[in-house]
Amino acid sequence: MKLETMYQEIILDHYKNPHGKGLREPYEAEVHHVNPTCGDEVTVRVHLEGSGADAKVVDLSYDALGCSISQAATSVAYDLVVGHTVGEAFDVLSAYQEMVQGRGKVEPDEDVLDDAVAFAGVAAYPARVKCALLGWMAFKDAVAQADDNAPELEGQR
Amino acid sequence: MTSLASVPTTAGATLDVEKLRADFPILSRTVRDGKPLIYLDSGATSQRPRQVLDAERHFLVTSNAAVHRGAHALSEEATDAYESARERIAAFVGADYGEVVFTKNATEALNLVAYGMSNALTSDDPKAARFRVGPGDEVVVTEMEHHANLVPWQEFCRRTGATLRWFGVTSDGRLDLDPSVITERTRIVAFTHQSNVLGTVTPVEQIVAMAKAVGAYTVLDACQSVPHAPIDLHALGVDFAAFSGHKMLGPSGIGVLYGRRELLEALPPFLTGGSMIELVRMEGSTYAAPPARFEAGVPMTSQAVGLGAAVDYLNALGMENVHAHENTLTAAALEGLAGIDGVTIIGPRNTESRGGAVSFEIDGVHPHDASQVLDDSGIAVRVGHHCAWPLHRAFGVQSSIRASFYVYNTLDEVQALLDGVRRAQDFFAHDGVSL
Numbered sequence: 001m002k003l004e005t006m007y008q009e010i011i012l013d014h015y016k017n018p019h020g021k022g023l024r025e026p027y028e029a030e031v032h033h034v035n036p037t038c039g040d041e042v043t044v045r046v047h048l049e050g051s052g053a054d055a056k057v058v059d060l061s062y063d064a065l066g067c068s069i070s071q072a073a074t075s076v077a078y079d080l081v082v083g084h085t086v087g088e089a090f091d092v093l094s095a096y097q098e099m100v101q102g103r104g105k106v107e108p109d110e111d112v113l114d115d116a117v118a119f120a121g122v123a124a125y126p127a128r129v130k131c132a133l134l135g136w137m138a139f140k141d142a143v144a145q146a147d148d149n150a151p152e153l154e155g156q157r
Numbered sequence: 158m159t160s161l162a163s164v165p166t167t168a169g170a171t172l173d174v175e176k177l178r179a180d181f182p183i184l185s186r187t188v189r190d191g192k193p194l195i196y197l198d199s200g201a202t203s204q205r206p207r208q209v210l211d212a213e214r215h216f217l218v219t220s221n222a223a224v225h226r227g228a229h230a231l232s233e234e235a236t237d238a239y240e241s242a243r244e245r246i247a248a249f250v251g252a253d254y255g256e257v258v259f260t261k262n263a264t265e266a267l268n269l270v271a272y273g274m275s276n277a278l279t280s281d282d283p284k285a286a287r288f289r290v291g292p293g294d295e296v297v298v299t300e301m302e303h304h305a306n307l308v309p310w311q312e313f314c315r316r317t318g319a320t321l322r323w324f325g326v327t328s329d330g331r332l333d334l335d336p337s338v339i340t341e342r343t344r345i346v347a348f349t350h351q352s353n354v355l356g357t358v359t360p361v362e363q364i365v366a367m368a369k370a371v372g373a374y375t376v377l378d379a380c381q382s383v384p385h386a387p388i389d390l391h392a393l394g395v396d397f398a399a400f401s402g403h404k405m406l407g408p409s410g411i412g413v414l415y416g417r418r419e420l421l422e423a424l425p426p427f428l429t430g431g432s433m434i435e436l437v438r439m440e441g442s443t444y445a446a447p448p449a450r451f452e453a454g455v456p457m458t459s460q461a462v463g464l465g466a467a468v469d470y471l472n473a474l475g476m477e478n479v480h481a482h483e484n485t486l487t488a489a490a491l492e493g494l495a496g497i498d499g500v501t502i503i504g505p506r507n508t509e510s511r512g513g514a515v516s517f518e519i520d521g522v523h524p525h526d527a528s529q530v531l532d533d534s535g536i537a538v539r540v541g542h543h544c545a546w547p548l549h550r551a552f553g554v555q556s557s558i559r560a561s562f563y564v565y566n567t568l569d570e571v572q573a574l575l576d577g578v579r580r581a582q583d584f585f586a587h588d589g590v591s592l
Contacts, residue, residue: 002189002190002533003529003530003533003584006529007526007529007584012585037541038524038525038540038541038542038556039541039542039546039549039555039556040525040555040556041555065555066523066525067523067524067525067526068523068525068526068585069525069526125529128525128529131525
């Protein structure tokens with residue numbers, strides 16, 4: 001059944017027990033993103049070490065109000081970007097964005113996406129794509145604000 | 158579990174719902190792997206009966222032409238069809254023929270009033286002087302407005318220097334008509350007839366009396382009332398009113414502005430161009446009498462014809478019957494939702510002065526997620542802030558789920574909604590994932 005395809009157990013687990021939630025110090029940039037169609041909100045802070053694609057994401061802290069998809073996606077983003085370089089994080093984000101916007105026609109690369117592959121089912125519900133991207137886009141924006149040398153995200157549209 | 162059998166019902170006694178459902182082809186389709194469609198989102202847009210679709214098609218295959226232009230046979234037929242629709246729509250809301258202006262939608266109708274009034278500041282027509290508003294003047298709205306009757310007035314105040322004030326909302330979803338809000342400085346009172354979120358029907362006559370006492374103009378958002386109950390705008394006494402075609406079984410792309418004749422004659426135009434002029438010279442132009450004065454360019458025609466057919470359809474059902482039917486469904490939904498633990502209704506809990514939009518929250522289940530579970534059962538509801546963000550904020554709610562009813566809905570569909578709510582609770586139960 002389609003509903004269970006979207007609400008993978010891993011998504012519901014992250015929703016009920018989000019990883020890394022809460023706003024923390026130190027940080028170089030804080031952004032607030034809103035989904036105007038539903039009112040969901042997320043505040044994201046990033047703490048980077050270094051600059052450019054090789055900068056390390058030391059922390060991504062966040063506070064969010066929203067549906068299971070947006071909350072779980074932000075929680076998974078925390079797991080997948082902290083401890084990695086900005087370049088690596090953006091590679092995941094790029095593949096993730098391609099997958100959720102792909103209307104089910106994009107074969108996800110689990111090696112790149114890791115737990116984020118659980119959101120593949122979202123692609124079948126165009127109305128929920130924004131939910132899946134809210135926290136990730138806030139992260140991207142925060143990195144851009146924190147670092148003038150932040151890399152461009154590939155596959156942006 | 159609350160059974161709807163306990164709800165005293167007259168559904169079916171006033172409208173032959175099974176019969177009329179056959180007029181709506183879309184209601185027989187299935188969604189999401191073969192589930193029958195249960196459409197509970199008519200507050201956003203209603204479905205259209207074949208009579209409306211046929212009227213549009215008939216017009217397009219027999220009489221399509223640009224109206225109010227040319228003297229050929231089709232042009233005359235098209236103009237007749239367009240103006241005949243205006244006549245029937247005006248009668249439907251208790252207005253005179255010349256008091257109905259066609260717009261793109263209700264949002265444009267409300268903007269037309271706001272921009273027309275601020276254009277009075279620079280108009281050289283002495284009749285327009287009555288609409289001049291500036292610093293020190295006040296515009297009053299309410300906290301339960303749809304953005305369409307709020308943002309245009311925020312912008313109006315920014316352009317004119319007037320101050321925006323508003324009536325708040327009580328915890329039970331009624332307007333708090335604090336008498337200090339309307340003062341001798343109030344020039345405009347813009348308010349909804351029926352909240353698109355709470356379902357609350359506002360006391361129009363009382364607010365009109367308060368506005369009249371200080372000489373303020375009244376602007377009524379009637380989008381959620383005109384489709385659902387008998388409305389007589391003359392009897393209500395408002396100066397302006399707006400409603401949309403697509404919420405009353407008619408096409409999208411057409412809205413209606415009602416204005417008292419005397420005011421439409423004095424209001425400066427909003428959009429200018431062809432059709433709305435009296436005389437054009439290179440140095441300047443004069444403008445036509447209303448309603449043409451506010452209908453610049455070639456207007457929507459098949460949509461006007463379709464809305465005329467929608468009004469005919471509603472008249473044949475009888476608006477008293479429509480209202481009674483929706484009342485039955487609303488009562489059942491309110492009683493059923495109140496009987497589910499963890500569900501909070503936002504708005505009046507009974508059907509007194511209340512229409513058929515029922516918004517609610519489910520503890521521990523985000524509206525978007527609830528909607529997804531309902532959708533999986535074929536049930537279409539609205540989720541989000543329903544273009545009434547300040548109202549949601551007033552209730553301390555980020556977003557809500559709204560079921561809204563119309564002529565074609567049934568008690569079985571209300572029951573399906575209640576079952577769907579329980580399914581959403583089970584699905585997102587906090588004590589474990591139930592997949």
